[in-house]
Amino acid sequence: MAEKIKLEQSETRRRSLLKWAGVSSIVFLAGCQSIVPRGAEPPPPPTAAPTPAPVTAGIPTDQTHHRIALLVPLSGNNAGVGQSLANATTMALLDTKAENIRMTSYDTAKGVTAAAQQAIRDGNKLIIGPLLSDNVVATANIARPAGVPILSFSNDAGAAGNNVFLLGHIPSQSIERVIDYSKSKGMTRFAALVPNGVYGQRASSTLLRKVRDVGGTVVSVQTYNRDANSVEAATRKLAQNGDFQAVLIADNGDMAIKAAPYIRKNASSSAQILGTDLWNTSSKLAGSATMRGAWFASVSDGLYRQYADKYRARYGTAPFRLSSLGYDSVLLTVKVAQNWKVGTPFPINQLTDKGGFIGLDGVFRFMPNGISERALEVQEVRAGSFGVVDPAPKGF
Template sequence: MAEGSGRSQPGRVASLRLAVTGLALLASACVGPRGGPPPAPPAPPERPEERPNAPISQGLPQDVARHRVALLVPLSGNNAGLGRSLQNATQLAILDTNTDAIRITSYDTAGPGGALAAAERAIAEGNKLILGPLLAEDARAVAPVARKARVPVLSFSNDSSAAGGGVYLLGYSPAQSIERVVNYAKGTGITNFAGLIPSGIYGQRASTAFLRAVESAGGKVLAMHNYDARPGSMNQAIAKLAGVPYQAILIAGSAGTATVAVPVLRRAPGGKAARILGTELWNTDSAIASRPVLNGSWFASVPDGVYRQYAVKYRTRFGAAPYRLSALGYDAVLLTVRIARDWKNNTDFPASMLVDHDFGGVDGAFRFGRDGVAARALEVQEVRDGSIITVSAAPASAN
């Protein structure tokens, strides 16, 4: 468990020492004048006043002056690097806002008992808001105990199935990203679309979002094929597109997957001039600009202008580059600090203030809908000659 608070202070180790003063009674022969009274006996020593021992309480010391907020992230295991980056981001936000209103305590969701044990401990120690966890399955595990304690959960997941019932999602939604880039493509005159969709739950949600977005924009999805991790699977999916007159094709996977697929597409008659579209997953790839095969590709993302400033400040303080997703931790603290102005001490977090209110931060404007998913103001970016260029700026509001 790690601590972060509004003021940076070195750790203190409290020690209690009992000083005992010994009283020596000196007996001496006192001789008075002849015929006088005998010397008076020495006064008995005073007994020191007994003081009751102060009660010792388990867990964290009480902090009634600040709001207690828990950060649930993996601090060990496979995702420890990302968890530490999120933790660092929350500390940086506390320092940047110079707030004394909240106190953040970190709990390891990869430790014994997982996210549920971390949440139970956080709630038992008096935290009234949970930032995290990172994964959707962890958010689902935490939800019942948090809901029972009336502690809202601001998860970093983007899996909409984990939202609701006191769980709010800060993650970048694939559906929103796909809708934004499809609308932009349609605005440039593209009407015929195709899709290469990964197998699995993410692919199922991406395909549904793609079909809805194209239909809503007034275009047509002419073909959509799945691929998986088996050798040759992507080539087989692309081969099925032969003869399909698509103008743009969504590759609903990582930028690395697109890097493998695009050369094959360019060799196929229908894919020579097609516009390549990506998803929000491309935003987390720091090397995307250096992939020349992706030149001309479009994808929708949270704005990167403020993030670049944040990344410089993060590197200066922590000596390493941040994970792209760490901005979610920073923005979660900004949101909490803002609501803390109207959050009375020693009361439940005012969850009603989360819904239908505009927030902002490193990743631009966002607001939570009634479904608990953060709707974001996204921009459309293009990979162009080793750089990422904004071709359609994000709106000022997430409405």
């Protein structure tokens, strides 16, 4: 375990926590009436930022800090993303100068059950993490009886609810957003390629429901295994039930790059290609000529790019895209901590504020079922870059 504590500074003790957003170099967290300025210049690299205090033997007991547990994999196959999430939470604690929060990291790779049990024994009132959906279920079985809520990085909607809140981006929301935009451009006949498996089943269900809701028609939905022969065979079947104006590739950017040429060759030379927020993490997509003009919905990258610059300056490497969730989890906690008495249970009711919150990934809020709803923008694949064709709303 490694414990992150924001060191006391005499100047900041005279400042009200309500003004922490003014000193944060990236973003502030607030209700939906707050606005994050776009186009701001990236902040200069930090010169002499303090670092969290090292872990000492045992967990200190005090009456001045909120105890928060961070459950992430710090060893094993997922150590890279876990460490990136941990680094992001450290940055957020430093940027917000949150003196009343004590965060302790627990390595889920060494056993998520043991990590969760130790977190509860140490007196933590909130758990941030874990990363994997199976780990969320295991953690909830321990945290729920103790009355400790969970802010998980998972995007598995099946793990949400009953004091478990998901920070992860829900794929169905990006599908709904891009269908709405396509309909606004006059498209009513849709087709889709979806991978075999749970993700593909959920994507197909979302497409069918959303197209029906907007008054359109789903001409064809074809499934495939993730290999070239299967993808090509699926594209040949796409147009068997008639022409379509748009086709959704419900998969990551690499699979979209493989599928697009087959769509053009076997199914449609002109249909609009649509994608999900999985495309936002593809480093190859913007370099593919076949994908030019394709649309996908995702969170905005404006504030994330500023954060990534600062992260690289501090840690000497690029952050995982998912690490923004770690930063935002701390921003949310700091916001709630303004009206949270130390030693009392975490005020869960504040998480479902209909006005929502603002973070690196834009405006978001938690619905009563524990799933996060996010304001998404529609991006277009261009030559070497992505361009915004429909900005994300400023609030709900």
